[in-house]
Amino acid sequence: MIIIEPHIHMYSRTTDDYVRMYxxxxxxxxxxxxxxxxxxxYAGTFFDYFRLILDFETVRARRFGIDHYSAISVNPKEAENTSLAFEVISGMDEYLDHPRCIAVGEIGFNNINKKEEEVFAKQLNIAHMRRIPVIVHLSHLEKVKAIKWTLDVIKNEKIPEELVEIDHNTEESMPFARETGCYTGMTVYPISKLTPERVSGLVKQFGNxxxxxxxxxxxxxxxxxxxxxxCDFMKKDGHPEKAISSILFDNPNAFYSQSSKWKPDFNLKPVDPKEFQR
Ligand SMILES: [Zn+2]
Incomplete structure (x- = not known):
């Protein structure tokens, strides 16, 4: 089965990880x-980081047979410094125009307050105006408060809901998120966030x-x-192969296909390290 990893920070991972992923x-x-x-x-530190994940990381991934794209934003953790956030947002266009940028994200609430809302709403509007996908991070602090306010911001913007993925859902937030037309994401982590068992249960409850x-x-x-x-757990837990591949391939593919730049090559092959060019 071909898998799309729709959300990963390869910036902080090693080449061994790329090998294992392939x-x-x-x-x-x-x-x-x-x-x-x-x-x-500094705003410049954001811009250099955007350039790094759009240019360097894409090339690095390709050497290991993985087609890599990026999403650009001021993330929720740094949104409370609104003057810096707006300085970054005002210079973000050239990175959003980059051929490897297919979405805005991740944006949303961290501490769940008015300052973050301003930066979230502004960036949601950018995704709306550009008609590109947007990845919305749901705060880990209070899921119900976070999802309710997040949905208010999305409804106020009137962005087509299929352009939005609400990420980091749990059993608490999922009932609210599933009432919308947004894509609903779940994050699986070894010790925090969701386990494969909980993901499997949520899919049984809410469908794929x-x-x-x-x-x-x-x-x-x-x-x-x-x-x-x-994937392995869901197979053992009785989910049909088709449902599993819709979650691990079809759905992220459909979500990101809303950007005309998303044209992944699933037939890339790892390059012999001797062929690497500097
Ligand atoms: Zn993330």
């Missing part, structure tokens, strides 16, 4: 803009339509093969 059947991935571990102090699973591996305790483990 061997496990992952052929394309999307890297949303994230928090590097300390808050950035518009469901997306994200590994979201980054610099924390995380696993670039999360999706493969979910």
């Amino acid at each position: 061997e496990a059947g992952i052929r394309a991935c999307v890297e949303p803009s994230f928090w590097l571990g300390t808050n950035r102090r 339509e518009r469901m997306i699973i994200n590994g979201s591996a980054d610099w924390g305790i995380s696993d670039p093969l999360s999706l493969v483990k979910v």
Whole structure:
């Protein structure tokens, strides 16, 4: 089965991870803009990071047989510094125009407050105006408060709901998210967030339509093969192969296909390291 990893931060992963991902059947991935571990102090630091994930990371991934795309944004963790956030947003167009940028994201709430709402709403509007997909991060603090406010922001913007993926859903937020036409994401992590068992249960409860699973591996305790483990668990848990492949391939493919730039080559082959060019 070919797998699309719809959300992973390869910036902080090694080449060994790319090798293992390829061997496990992952052929394309999307890297949303994230928090590097300390808050950035300059707009230029964001811009250099955008360039890195759009240019360098794409080339690095390709050497290992994986087609890599990115999403650009001021992430929720850094949205409270509104003056810096708006300075970054005002310079974001050239990165959004980049051939490897297929979405806005991740955006949304972290501490769930008015300042974050301003930055979230502005970036949601950019995705709306450009008619491109947008990845919305659901705060880990209070899921019900976060989903309700997130849905208000989405409804106020009147963005077509199929352009939006609401990520990091749990049993608490999913009933609200599934009432919309948004794609609904679940993040699987080794020790926090969801386990394969919980994902399987949520799919049984809510169906596989518009469901997306994200590994979201980054610099924390995380696993670039999360999706493969979910796939194995769901098979054992009685889900039909078709339902599993819709979640691991068809749904993320349909979501990102709303960007005309998403044309992944699933037939890439790893390059012999001797052929690598600097
Ligand atoms: Zn992320």
